[in-house]
């Protein structure tokens with residue numbers, strides 16, 4: 709008789725259950741639950757004020773939710789509720805396993821440190837010391853994000869918005885995090901710059917096998933980048949599923965409106 713091997717259940721990288729956060733009487737997000745697996749890209753869309761940024765801030769440990777659990781599968785410890793971590797532990801996680809790409813690159817870059825220095829900081833924070841290797845690695849990443857190597861020693865404040873955003877991406881990805889949180893990564897950029905940046909992001913995320921949670925109000929961004937999509941309205945998740953399925957066959961009236969407004973453009 710052939711022995712049937714039992715498949716081990718796949719461990720989620722991040723498992724979120726019942727997360728809620730309000731600001732006084734104001735609803736931030738309500739009872740949000742989902743799981744994300746290694747290498748998967750999850751898009752979170754919704755109109756302004758639907759709770760996307762609140763959710764992202766809770767997930768990345770920048771804001772304490774009022775209720776719920778956020779369990780992250782740590783490399784060295786296995787699944788841990790991030791709310792139970794001490795502040796230094798959470799900071800270490802943010803420097804090693806996670807990346808955070810802010811909408812405004814000024815929030816994610818050190819504007820008074822050179823471009824090369826911005827990239828080298830994360831490897832240094834986890835122990836890299838050899839100057840020559842750090843510079844080579846920084847320049848590899850500048851090339852990956854299409855920034856001229858002649859700008860290695862320039863400060864990011866002398867860069868265009870698109871270059872700053874590409875530098876912020878390099879700074880986050882250099883240590884190959886397992887999970888990257890992105891808040892409107894192409895917001896505030898010209899349409900032509902957005903398209904190039906999206907292409908670049910898609911290539912890097914796929915090449916490195918990184919899981920990502922991307923918050924955006926732009927359906928073109930999720931169409932291009934996200935394997936799965938979660939739609940939020942008034943703080944609640946109203947629909948989630950595979951991106952193409954949700955956008956091509958939306959069930960909730962709000963998602964139908966969202967999908968049809970894109971088609972009409």
Ligand SMILES: Nc1ncnc2c1ncn2[C@@H]1O[C@H](COP(=O)(O)OP(=O)(O)OP(=O)(O)O)[C@@H](O)[C@H]1O
Pocket residue numbers: 731734735736737754755756757758759760761762763925
């Ligand atoms: N610091 C705060 N104090 C009070 N209310 C807040 C605060 N931050 C967010 N809110 C409220 O929480 C709700 C969700 O806001 P949030 O910023 O998470 O939405 P969003 O979907 O990210 O919006 P946007 O796309 O405009 O950034 C909104 O009603 C907002 O007014």
